[in-house]
Amino acid sequence: MADVSEPQTFRVTRADLVRYAGASGDFNPIHWSDRVATGVGLPGVIAHGMFTMALVGRAVTAWAGAPDAVKEFSVRFARPVPVPDTDEGTEVVVTATVKEVTEDGDTKLALTATCHGDKVLSLAQALVRKR
Amino acid sequence: MPLDQTFVGRTWPPTETYLVGREKIREFARAIGATDAEYHDPEAARALGYPDVVAPPTFPVAITMSASRQVIGDPALGLDYSRVVHGDQRFAYTRPVVAGDALVCVNSVDEITTRGGHWFITTRTEVRTEAGEPVVTVWSKLVQRGEENA
Numbered sequence: 001m002a003d004v005s006e007p008q009t010f011r012v013t014r015a016d017l018v019r020y021a022g023a024s025g026d027f028n029p030i031h032w033s034d035r036v037a038t039g040v041g042l043p044g045v046i047a048h049g050m051f052t053m054a055l056v057g058r059a060v061t062a063w064a065g066a067p068d069a070v071k072e073f074s075v076r077f078a079r080p081v082p083v084p085d086t087d088e089g090t091e092v093v094v095t096a097t098v099k100e101v102t103e104d105g106d107t108k109l110a111l112t113a114t115c116h117g118d119k120v121l122s123l124a125q126a127l128v129r130k131r
Numbered sequence: 132m133p134l135d136q137t138f139v140g141r142t143w144p145p146t147e148t149y150l151v152g153r154e155k156i157r158e159f160a161r162a163i164g165a166t167d168a169e170y171h172d173p174e175a176a177r178a179l180g181y182p183d184v185v186a187p188p189t190f191p192v193a194i195t196m197s198a199s200r201q202v203i204g205d206p207a208l209g210l211d212y213s214r215v216v217h218g219d220q221r222f223a224y225t226r227p228v229v230a231g232d233a234l235v236c237v238n239s240v241d242e243i244t245t246r247g248g249h250w251f252i253t254t255r256t257e258v259r260t261e262a263g264e265p266v267v268t269v270w271s272k273l274v275q276r277g278e279e280n281a
Contacts, residue, residue, distance in 0.1 A: 010164070016162075019161070019162045020162045020163065022158075022162070023155075023158045023159045023161070023162035023163075023193070024159065024162070024192065024193045024196070025193055025196065025197060026196060040213065040214070049216075049217040049220070050189055050192050050217070050220065051163065053189050053220055054163040054165075054187065054189045055163065055164075057163075057187055057188045057189050058163065058164065058165055058187070060188065061165075061167075061187065061188060066169075066179065067169065067170075067185050067186070067187060067188060067227045068180075068181070068185070068224075068226060068227045070188050070224060070227075071223070071224055072221070072222065072223050072224070073188050073189075073221070073222045073224075074219070074220065074221035074222070074270075075219065075220055075221075076218065076219045077216070077217050077218060077219070077220070123219075
């Protein structure tokens with residue numbers, strides 16, 4: 001098992017946010033309306049924080065090898081992820097690094113997610129069961 | 132607007148049962164680009180030891196977000212949802228959610244704090260089966276931004 005995962009890049013477009021809104025039931029208009037988003041002081045439509053966390057979750061389950069190996073998973077949303085209304089959208093880059101192996105043999109992963117070089121999460125970590 | 136601090140430590144009655152559908156898990160997995168077979172194919176999931184297709188780790192919010200309206204939607208709390216942003220999110224899993232689960236949510240408020248004109252509320256949702264088997268505990272910290280930062 002590698003101590004540091006290769007950074008994974010996820011492209012995020014408006015279409016992804018619409019699909020995530022429907023799948024998750026989070027229809028907050030800041031995730032699909034520039035008018036509403038700018039009206040509350042945001043630069044424009046932003047990704048659901050939970051969509052970003054889900055992308056990080058993909059990296060965690062890939063590292064863990066199975067979804068039932070994840071014991072704990074937590075993040076702090078530090079910065080919004082603006083998603084422009086373009087074909088390219090934006091990119092979120094995710095890394096996972098082994099921070100420590102606990103006495104029980106579980107692995108604590110330190111996680112990062114960046115957008116244009118800015119950290120959009122802080123205190124992001126997961127605890128993965130010993131296999 | 133200040134939040135009602137008497138909400139701290141309160142626990143609400145269990146919510147109505149949420150029946151986890153196979154297609155909902157597939158839809159959620161597709162939406163986050165999770166293509167592994169155990170999220171989509173019941174046979175593949177069973178081969179890995181799950182009773183049916185398994186949900187990705189953040190799927191429980193699709194259940195708890197609506198369940199927690201019981202707390203954060205209570206006008207007595209005083210939360211102005213138009214100024215709310217998501218602060219922190221945490222999951223502690225007993226096991227993953229799988230299709231066919233009949234789940235209930237028990238909401239509590241762990242903490243309400245204020246700093247710099249902002250208000251912070253942490254809800255805890257215990258997600259259990261109807262039979263009382265624990266599945267996952269979900270903590271969400273919401274931030275009500277102060278007027279000057281709105």
